[in-house]
Amino acid sequence: GAVVSQHPSRVICKSGTSVKIECRSLDFQATTMFWYRQFPKQSLMLMATSNEGSKATYEQGVEKDKFLINHASLTLSTLTVTSAHPEDSSFYICSAGSGRAYGYTFGSGTRLTVV
Amino acid sequence: KNEVEQSPQNLTAQEGEFITINCSYSVGISALHWLQQHPGGGIVSLFMLSSGKKKHGRLIATINIQEKHSSLHITASHPRDSAVYICAVRANRDDKIIFGKGTRLHILP
Numbered sequence: 001g002a003v004v005s006q007h008p009s010r011v012i013c014k015s016g017t018s019v020k021i022e023c024r025s026l027d028f029q030a031t032t033m034f035w036y037r038q039f040p041k042q043s044l045m046l047m048a049t050s051n052e053g054s055k056a057t058y059e060q061g062v063e064k065d066k067f068l069i070n071h072a073s074l075t076l077s078t079l080t081v082t083s084a085h086p087e088d089s090s091f092y093i094c095s096a097g098s099g100r101a102y103g104y105t106f107g108s109g110t111r112l113t114v115v
Numbered sequence: 116k117n118e119v120e121q122s123p124q125n126l127t128a129q130e131g132e133f134i135t136i137n138c139s140y141s142v143g144i145s146a147l148h149w150l151q152q153h154p155g156g157g158i159v160s161l162f163m164l165s166s167g168k169k170k171h172g173r174l175i176a177t178i179n180i181q182e183k184h185s186s187l188h189i190t191a192s193h194p195r196d197s198a199v200y201i202c203a204v205r206a207n208r209d210d211k212i213i214f215g216k217g218t219r220l221h222i223l224p
Binding site for chain 1: 146148150155156157158159160163201203205210211212214215216217
């Protein structure tokens with residue numbers, strides 16, 4: 001079945017640094033990838049949608065200059081949290097899809113802690 | 116009103132009990148997902164449904180498209196099943212995924 005690999009699973013970084021999270025589709029071509037964020041005890045919330053080869057579409061309230069999304073190939077999308085601050089500490093998860101008929105597969109998530 | 120509602124929000128049961136978690140949605144969908152989130156945050160995709168019923172081990176998921184309702188059942192529950200179970204639907208209108216708030220399940224030994 002479709003597998004999405006997300007790395008790293010956990011990362012701790014210092015305030016002001018940047019962190020890159022990778023989401024790879026291992027056995028299918030992901031034309032669309034979604035990035036979500038989950039704060040403690042809250043539901044997953046969509047941050048942005050990216051289609052291969054085009055700019056990501058960000059949800060209202062998500063800073064595109066802070067959360068850089070690159071979907072340069074059909075198997076890889078990256079989310080870079082730039083100049084991270086403690087309030088960016090959260091759980092980030094991606095999901096990837098290859099088209100309407102095939103559904104979406106979720107990565108296992110990345111827990112980011114900014115100290 | 117949330118477009119995806121789960122019930123119950125919290126559930127504590129004894130080991131061995133049959134567990135049912137419900138999900139109702141109010142939008143047109145192309146697919147429904149059941150996800151399991153462990154205390155550390157890691158998410159496992161359990162099922163993706165567009166119709167009918169799927170079974171994997173002790174887990175069974177059903178969906179009734181007409182009634183806009185899905186259930187996740189766990190047979191012979193075990194403490195290791197303790198997790199948050201999340202229902203998510205893929206909306207027809209924009210292809211985005213809408214998440215329920217999750218059901219926190221605690222199975223007592």
